[in-house]
Amino acid sequence: MGKNVKEKKWLLPVCCAAVALVLVGVVILRTPSRNTLELDDNATMGPLPGIDMEQRQKELQQQLDETMVAFSINSSPVFASGRAEGNLMLENPETNAKLLVVEIHLDSTDEIIYQSKALPVGSYIETARLDKVLDPGTYPATAYFKAYRESDQTFVGQAGAAITISVLS
Secondary structure (H helix, E strand, C coil): CHHHHHHHHCHHHHHHHHHHHHHHHHHHHHCCCCCCCCCCCCCCCCCCCCCCHHHHHHHHHHHHHHHCCCCECCCCCEECCCCCCECCCEEECCCCCCEEEEEEEECCCCCEEEECCCECCCEEECCECCCCCCCCEEEEEEEEEEEECCCCCCEEEEEEEEEEEEECC
């Protein structure tokens, strides 16, 4: 009988630990996480009554057209020398609906080494000279495309692209 009592002494703590683990698991599963949003019971699904969905879609498209800036540029233009034209390949696509002015800044100094005049929608500049003569080498730079409304030439916003300029001699 003494042997059975010793064998059963460990059974009670193990059972208590198992029950405690099950209770902790239930509490964790039933408690909402901090990142869970609770939906508002007062919300009604669908658009507000009296809203013209076609008009709303036009307004949203207009806002999107005004805030998006589309452009194209050669990400690694090459210049035969610091005074030569290079293949910048700047484009203001027809889908843009904005005038674009391009500024290229050296990443190391933020110095502007090229600035275009306004590019009309649907136009491009294939080659151009930099405004600053650079020594031979490779230059990390950022091209900023500044967008302006065609109608009143007010500034809308800008987008940038990382480029690497190579000057050969």
